[in-house]
Amino acid sequence: MTTDSYLGYSDRLLRLAGDLNTKPWHASRGAVESALNGQAAEQLRALVPRTVRRAQGAFFTGSHVRAQFEDLLEDSSAFWDPACGAGDLLLAAAGKQRLGASMRDTLHIWGKSLRGGDLQSSFVQTAKIRLFLLAATRHKERGESIDIDVASGLELLKGIRVADAYGELERTRSYDGTLVLNPPFGSMQAPADCGWASGSVSQAAVISSISASKICLGQQFVAILPDVLRSGSRYARWRSSIESVIDLKTIVPYGQFDDHTDVDVFLLAGRRRRRRTVPDPSALWWPQQTSSSTIEDIFKVSVGTVVDNRDPHSGPELPFLIARDLGDLGSIETPVRSRNFAGRTYKPPFVAVRRTSRPGLRSGGNARAAGTLVTGTQEIAVDNHIIVIESRSGSIAECNQLINILNSPKTSDWLDNRIRCRHLTVGVVRSIPWSQ
Ligand SMILES: C[S@@+](CC[C@H](N)C(=O)[O-])C[C@H]1O[C@@H](n2cnc3c(N)ncnc32)[C@H](O)[C@@H]1O
Known part of the structure; x- marks a missing residue:
């Protein structure tokens, strides 16, 4: 050519x-x-x-x-x-x-x-x-x-x-x-x-x-x-x-x-x-860290474990959380969708964040790492297009505080400087400043 x-x-x-x-x-x-x-x-x-x-x-x-x-x-x-x-x-x-x-x-x-x-x-x-x-x-x-x-x-x-x-x-x-x-x-x-x-x-x-x-x-x-x-x-x-x-x-x-x-x-x-x-x-x-503590100090951050088109439908039937179902809701109590899954599951409360995240597009107030609070009593299978952030103390108040930080323009700006790729990584989410 x-x-x-x-x-x-x-x-x-x-x-x-x-x-x-x-x-x-x-x-x-x-x-x-x-x-x-x-x-x-x-x-x-x-x-x-x-x-x-x-x-x-x-x-x-x-x-x-x-x-x-x-x-x-x-x-x-x-x-x-x-x-x-x-x-x-x-x-x-x-x-x-x-x-x-x-x-x-x-x-x-x-x-x-x-x-x-x-x-x-x-x-x-x-x-x-x-x-x-x-x-x-x-x-x-x-x-x-x-x-x-x-x-x-x-x-x-x-x-x-x-x-x-x-x-x-x-x-x-x-x-x-x-x-x-x-x-x-x-x-x-x-x-x-x-x-x-x-x-x-x-x-x-x-x-x-x-x-x-x-x-x-x-x-x-x-x-x-x-x-x-x-x-x-x-x-x-x-x-x-x-x-x-x-x-x-x-x-x-x-x-x-x-x-x-x-x-x-x-x-x-x-x-x-x-x-x-x-x-x-x-x-x-990366941009200078302005806060001495980060999300990692208070929460456990990981990627959902279900690869839906690959993992067998075996094991117990569980509520199944996928990125599409996060919608614009601020919280979900036990997902309605379900799936059989034998692997690692998550116990609420936790905060779910979509992994796909486009920099610089925040018209309408969309945050780059908008968080959804997931509550309920059952263990949940989570799709691998979602980042799961679990409070180490199991506190819902702490999860809500986290959602405020994730949804803030300050965090979106920080993320825009830190990662311009279209996917958030666990490492980057762990290092988001925990500032009140
Ligand atoms: C992104 S462009 C940048 C051009 C220029 N440096 C600029 O900043 O405008 C990359 C250039 O690399 C040239 N290129 C691709 N493979 C190359 C190679 N193996 N050796 C030399 N030039 C190459 C392309 O033709 C293209 O002009």
Whole structure:
């Protein structure tokens, strides 16, 4: 699957860049500004079918995320984006690079200091032309003329070329510059030598982990990554592996990547340090805990034990609680639905919370972890789409207090920062602050 249809856009940019030598600057300035901002991502959606974009993991960083990314970038003599797309992160990096005495001189400097690779030649070509346009803009802002034609300018940007990130990273022993990254977000089989996972894993996790280990001591690593790596329990070992080589400085939970890409992301910045073992990920990954006690101190938290389509219908007939029956009710006294089940059951009172939980959608006052009080005298079988929170003391008053905390906007905000995935985990529910 190729992205050749994107060449239509890079050809248009090429003409725009060519015109800079012949037309007055004010005639092109508006078009150049658009080309340097959200247009590359817009054109990607317009010209490349969604199936191809997904297969290639192609989602370009828009202006808003790029501005936050730029804030994290520190000065450096060199920058490398191994999956550069249309060059948005390289444009952020080039904004930090010094200008030469002339535009030709600047492109000569950038050709040495900026490195980028992508599998798609249409993206690489676009990235180079956009860097040319940025150099032109910066020189024009200084009142200088454009002393180089586009063909010669692109020729100078030798560091940006068609290349496979994995091969390039493997060939690199240590990169002496800042590594910037917004990698493809799809899945892949973990490489045989992957120390933190096996089987199917996030491609972003694999590329970021390899990239972080390939930069020289003291150099900066700045990345935009899917939020599941920051908040998912499945990626705890990935977090430790990143921290074993990167001294983390900043983690910024960002939210949805853009209006068209339903993936939550976060930004990470840190510096390469000497490799060492990190037993537990640091608290930086999550928002600071404001309360000294958490739900875990007072309640037992677990996932319901019934896997309905798999577990045999044997054993005693029991009231059976499923997520759909939680409805909007604040409490349930013994579920009406029943099922035969021989496994672990739960004795009321307890609080039931749906595991599916979408961040940021709280119109109508819906809490991310709305709790339902379950009372009654019979043991209950609970479906595994529900998180069960049992009061250690068996107190209904304590359960009601918990429901108030779970339903509060403060807890939903805390959860939005802590976990952007669409499923709550037991670990995260345990660590919700117990604040009155
Ligand atoms: C999420 S996009 C980000 C692009 C750019 N860094 C940005 O922030 O706008 C990921 C890019 O990785 C490229 N890509 C996918 N697999 C790759 C590989 N094995 N080597 C190099 N680039 C790859 C895709 O073509 C896509 O342009």
